[in-house]
Amino acid sequence: MSACSGPTDDEPYAPPTSESDGSDSDVPVNHHVHGEIREEIDTEAEPQQRWDGTLDSIRIGTTFKTKEDVQRAVTLWSARRSVTYRLLESRPHTWVVECITRDPSFPQERLHGAYCNWSMRASKKVLSNKWKIVKWVDEHRCGGANAENVDRNVTSREIAALIFPKVRDDPSYKVAFIRTDVHTEYGVRVSYKKAWHGRRKANDAVYGSWETNFRDLPRYLSTVRQLNPGTVVQWKFPPGYAHSSRRPFKYVFWAFGPSIQAYKECRPVLSVDGTFLRGAYKGKLLMAVAKTANNNILPIA
Numbered sequence: 320m321s322a323c324s325g326p327t328d329d330e331p332y333a334p335p336t337s338e339s340d341g342s343d344s345d346v347p348v349n350h351h352v353h354g355e356i357r358e359e360i361d362t363e364a365e366p367q368q369r370w371d372g373t374l375d376s377i378r379i380g381t382t383f384k385t386k387e388d389v390q391r392a393v394t395l396w397s398a399r400r401s402v403t404y405r406l407l408e409s410r411p412h413t414w415v416v417e418c419i420t421r422d423p424s425f426p427q428e429r430l431h432g433a434y435c436n437w438s439m440r441a442s443k444k445v446l447s448n449k450w451k452i453v454k455w456v457d458e459h460r461c462g463g464a465n466a467e468n469v470d471r472n473v474t475s476r477e478i479a480a481l482i483f484p485k486v487r488d489d490p491s492y493k494v495a496f497i498r499t500d501v502h503t504e505y506g507v508r509v510s511y512k513k514a515w516h517g518r519r520k521a522n523d524a525v526y527g528s529w530e531t532n533f534r535d536l537p538r539y540l541s542t543v544r545q546l547n548p549g550t551v552v553q554w555k556f557p558p559g560y561a562h563s564s565r566r567p568f569k570y571v572f573w574a575f576g577p578s579i580q581a582y583k584e585c586r587p588v589l590s591v592d593g594t595f596l597r598g599a600y601k602g603k604l605l606m607a608v609a610k611t612a613n614n615n616i617l618p619i620a
Contacts, residue, residue, distance in 0.1 A: 331476075334483055334524050378457075383450040389414055389441045391480060394472045398505035402437075402459050403471050412443040414450075420461045435461035470507040478509065478517025479524065486521040494518060529599040540573055549576025551620075574607075574620035582619055585609040589619065 369382050370392055377396055383389045393416065397404055405422055408415040417438035419425060440454040478497065481504055485492050497514040501507065527535070544550045555570035586609065593605040607620045 331520055331523060331528075334480075377452065377455065379452055379455045381452045381455075382444075382447070383441070386414055386441075386443070386450055387480065389450050389452070391477060393439060394477055395505060397472055398470070398507050400459070401506075402461070404437075407438075413440070414442075415440045418459055418461055433461055435459050437461075470505075470509050470513075473501060473505050473507055473509055473513075475513050475516035475520055478514060479520035482517060483521050483524060486518060487525050490522055490526065492518060533600060536571070540571070543573065543575070547576045549579055550574065551576075551579070572620065575618070578617060578619045581611075581617055582609055585611050585617055 368376065368378075368380055370376055370388065377392055383392065393404065403419045404416040405419045406416055415438070418435040420429075420435045421438075437456045437459045438454065439452060439456065441450050441452050443450050478501055479486075482492065482497055482500060485496075485500075494511055494514045497518055498509060498511070501509050501514065501517075523531075526532075540552045544552055550573065552573045553571070554568050555572075556566050556568055589607045589609055591605060591607050593603050596602040596604055606618060609617045609619055611617055
């Protein structure tokens with residue numbers, strides 16, 4: 320990511336934890352800072368004001384739990400004012416942004432001679448382990464010249480963070496509802512595509528991605544066998560991969576041990592049904608079930 324770039328929209332979303340340090344991997348390459356970015360003299364003994372979730376509480380000295388909280392607060396503040404910022408620096412202990420009109424490539428004729436000095440810097444304090452705003456300019460002076468593409472800073476990652484609790488309760492939360500939520504929270508309208516990607520990232524954070532789910536399948540089935548004696552697991556590998564440490568599988572079959580024992584008390588008939596997997600990896604999922612004497616369904620394999 321270059322110094323003139325904005326927030327990237329291809330980063331996965333990970334819900335913050337109490338141990339999160341807020342660091343990420345979007346460190347600019349060939350970094351150059353345009354203009355003077357000056358950090359205020361700071362002592363951690365000074366009284367600190369914690370961000371209470373409102374826009375009025377953002378000022379020099381405001382503290383945040385994580386870097387993600389800083390980013391969300393500044394994005395919300397900017398979107399509500401129909402202004403856009405660009406990323407100057409993003410490191411494990413520093414986050415710096417400024418008005419997009421300060422980008423040398425920004426069309427100067429749109430400024431009509433105005434100059435906007437809006438910028439902010441947040442840094443992580445060692446003793447408190449909190450993020451603190453050490454530089455903050457209260458208002459933009461670009462006269463609305465950067466009002467175009469005001470949804471630029473509302474990335475799919477920001478959307479994923481916003482809708483994470485709702486997707487956790489309803490994985491199929493509709494994109495139309497997501498776009499409404501974003502407009503209510505940020506005051507901007509995002510495209511269907513960006514909202515869809517936000518839902519995908521939220522789903523990945525809750526349930527795991529296709530890649531992680533397939534990667535964890537051997538470990539999952541191994542745990543199932545350990546905790547359920549009598550469980551049968553059989554893998555089918557393509558020729559040439561039987562003894563490889565990294566091998567694709569063609570089929571995998573498993574039957575739960577308790578279900579195998581319970582089948583002895585069921586009607587001697589198995590019903591097999593299946594469905595197609597939709598997503599990054601195509602395939603079929605088949606299931607065998609039986610019926611008990613009380614007509615209850617018992618999954619077998």
